[in-house]
Amino acid sequence: MRCVLRAEWTKLRTSPGTCALLVGVVAGTVAVSAAAAGFSDPLPGADLPRLSLTGVQLGQAIVAVLAVLAIGDEYASGMTAVTFTAMPRRSRVLAAKALVVAMVVAVVATAAVAASVVVGRLLLPTYTLAARPAIGSVLYLVLIALLSLGIATGVRSPAAGIGVVLALLYALPIVNAAVADPAWQRRLLRIEPASAGLAVQATSGDVAIGPWKGLGVLALWAAGALLAAAVLLERRDA
Amino acid sequence: MSAFVDTLRAEWTKFRTIRGWVIGTVAIVGVIVAFGLMPGMQGSCGKNGPGSECSLPVGPGGEEVTDTFTFLHQALTGDGEVIARVAGMTGIATGEDPDKPNHTVEPWAKAGLIIRAATDQGSSYAAVMVTGGHGVRMQYDYTHDVAGSPDGVTAAVPRWLRLTRAGDTVTAAESVDGDRWTTVGTARLRGLPPTVEVGLFATSPQHSEELHTGLMSGAMGGPTQVTGTFDHLAARDGWTGAAWHPDVIGHADGPANGAPGAEGPPAPASGVEQVGDAMRLTGSGDIAPAVSGSGGLGVSITQTLVGTFVGLILAVVVGTVFVTAEYRRGLVRTTFAASPGRLRVLAAKATVVGGVMFVTGLAAAAATVVFGQRVLRGNGVYVHSAPAGTEVRVVVGTAVLLAVAAILGLGLGALLRRGVTAVTTAVLVIVLPYLLAMTVLTGDAARWLLRVSPAAAFALQQASPEYPQVANLYTPADGYFPLAPWAGFAVLTAWAAVALAAAAVTQRRRDA
Structure with missing residues (x-):
């Protein structure tokens, strides 16, 4: 397993886009968070910790790209043939990839979230620090990466993979907001990966699902995607 | 090629x-059709037996309209004019303690004079009114809106309003003292019958404000009410005034609640009250094109x-x-x-x-x-x-x-x-x-x-279409x-x- 981990770490580290993407996660998250904190005019009682973490909405897309490319690029370039020749235990390769991607994302997400919180404190005078939204956002980004990795492994094409992931992350919440029936809206908010997962950021107001429960829903999504990916990986031709 | x-x-x-x-x-x-046909929304229209079907009145232009207001009126034949002085406007939102109102008049609460083809909902009309936050307006046939002077009305600064009918033309005017009149606008109402319903009206639209909690965005609000105090009401110049009849238009069969979430506490009592020489009209609703969304009915x-x-x-x-x-x-x-x-x-x-x-x-x-x-x-x-x-x-x-x-x-x-x-x-x-x-x-x-x-x-x-003169999100x-x-x-x-x-x-x- 250590060899597999090292191989995956080397691949990720030496891919041409990785570095730019990691910088992008931090820069994008902080930029959008700062813009949201600086330009919007929060009403009294607004959820400021959440507002200061708005950038996660953009950061998650870049995290998803990173995770999709981790497996998608191998399919695109035919590298999978080499990988699976060297390491025939395919699930183990997937596990190693998941571990490496999760750790890398955890590091950059911590940096991005910490910077967003600092910027939020500087821009919003009445801001009070809250640990749960910040820690939860880091975990959220890690889980999004795992979900993306699982989906991309399942569809075997980077472009289609990212399409599915982004539809889950962005299109579903919009469809949701347009559903005018409040009961259905709440039901959907509780099961959709992005809205349930982001409940961890909320510190006030009426939320459809509890913060850690919501993150748990996202964890189920990620676990389900990885499991399905592992099964498909073992059964299908690479 | x-x-x-x-x-x-x-x-x-x-x-x-x-x-x-x-x-x-x-x-x-697949996805567009599936989301479109998903049974995600439920309403109460037609669900509670016969008579519960939702329908909206239709205005002269064929558009769906809201037409609910308190009306103090009489039928008058031929040409003439009607004047009144608006001496004050107060408003309350539903759920407020009537004894301790916040005195928040909805920006599009209306109190003024109106000439209508009939008392039926959806009739052709022309009106001149003072609004809660948008000054004096002349509105006619639901979709038309003409701005007058931008000031509202307070007890200290009352405002005179006048409507003049000549054939099928109605002219609206306003004045600060009842002597010097400024024309607000003129409307031509096709097919206005010889006998029209003329009088005072007051109405106040649904209040709604945006709500952002968590990932849920929505709206909250409810019906509101306005009380307009009028005096010096007179029909003249060819119209000879008889008795004025109080009426509440549109509330008799209850507000049609078809949109989910539109059910609220019942609208507060509307009506007309005479205090000395003054008439106090309390009304709730709107005379405007019907809109979908939080301020209106349905989607x-x-x-x-x-x-x-x-x-x-x-x-x-x-x-x-x-x-x-x-x-x-x-x-x-x-x-x-x-x-x-x-x-x-x-x-x-x-x-x-x-x-x-x-x-x-x-x-x-x-x-x-x-x-x-x-x-x-x-x-x-x-x-x-x-x-x-x-x-x-x-x-x-x-x-x-x-x-x-x-x-x-x-x-x-x-x-x-x-x-x-x-x-x-x-x-x-x-x-x-x-x-x-x-x-x-x-x-x-x-x-x-x-x-x-x-x-x-x-x-x-x-x-x-989005109507600037209709309160809605x-x-x-x-x-x-x-x-x-x-x-x-x-x-x-x-x-x-x-x-x-x-x-x-x-x-x-x-x-x-």
Whole structure:
């Protein structure tokens, strides 16, 4: 397993886009968070910790790209043939990839979230620090990466993979907001990966699902995607 | 020209023989129709036996209207004029303690004079009024609104109003002292009968404000009430006043609550009270075009097309992959060897993917708008009927939206050559601004985003017009967009054109 981990770490580290993407996660998250904190005019009682973490909405897309490319690029370039020749235990390769991607994302997400919180404190005078939204956002980004990795492994094409992931992350919440029936809206908010997962950021107001429960829903999504990916990986031709 | 036709045929053959792309295209129809027909909304219209059907009065222009107000009136024949002085306006929101009201008059609460063809809801009318926050207005036949002086009315500064009828023309005037009159506006009401209902009215629309909690955005509010105090009411110049009858128009059969969440506490008591020489009219409702959304009843046909976002992402992915897959597989070298005119190849690809998405979107949107309305109505939700022209624009608009978004994806794909990067960029510029505008950002920041990002093209799906004189939350979630339909589409087209032009330049310069 250590060899597999090292191989995956080397691949990720030496891919041409990785570095730019990691910088992008931090820069994008902080930029959008700062813009949201600086330009919007929060009403009294607004959820400021959440507002200061708005950038996660953009950061998650870049995290998803990173995770999709981790497996998608191998399919695109035919590298999978080499990988699976060297390491025939395919699930183990997937596990190693998941571990490496999760750790890398955890590091950059911590940096991005910490910077967003600092910027939020500087821009919003009445801001009070809250640990749960910040820690939860880091975990959220890690889980999004795992979900993306699982989906991309399942569809075997980077472009289609990212399409599915982004539809889950962005299109579903919009469809949701347009559903005018409040009961259905709440039901959907509780099961959709992005809205349930982001409940961890909320510190006030009426939320459809509890913060850690919501993150748990996202964890189920990620676990389900990885499991399905592992099964498909073992059964299908690479 | 035949070279272009050959290239077009080659690209069409590529498109239709790749299983994933065909599946993706069929899936677009699937998601749009599925979300449109999903039984996600429930209403109470027609669900509680006969008599519970929702219907809205129809105004003289054929549009659905709200027509609920307190009316102190008499029938008068021929030409003449009516004057009154508005001495004060106070308002309360439902749920407030009537003994300790906050004195918040709704900005579009109205108190003034009105001449109507009849007391029936939806009758032709002309009115001059003082509003809570928009000064003196003349309004007629529901959709017309003319601004007078911008000041409201207080006990210290009352305001005189006058309506004059001459044939089918009604002229509105205002005055600060009852001597020097300023004309606010003139209305020609076709077919106004010789005998009309003339008098005082007061009404106050539903209060609604935006709510952002967690990822849920919504609205809260409720009915409000205004009390207008009038004195010096007189009919003259040919009209000889008899007795004035108090009436409450539109509340007799109860407010039609079809939209989910519209049920609230019953509207406070409306009516007319005489205090010395003064008349106090308390009213709730509106005399205005009916709007969908939080301030009104029901939804518009835009609601049926909520699945467009998911379909859009699929369209963008197919458009992008249509070019990036060639780079990935090296097929692009064969393509350019066969047809060396690279711009021609790009143009052919754009035509094929645009055409396919147009037809796909047209089929999906037409089916959804037609059947989705039936499903919603069957669920007891009131759906505002839109003129045929608007329905066609919404359906064709959805089709061109998908087509041009796919071309934008194609341009980004040719420019960036990597599927992942191109798809992500396309989704981020189209969908993320919209999501942020709906969930986190409020007010101007949200509207600004929906003006400059490609998501502006969703304005093509707006089915009901936005009336500045009707209090409502005109949010994208309710189907209202900041730009006019074709202006919004122009924004998306500009993005696609820039992406295609940049792709054309780089294709000629770079090695394949």
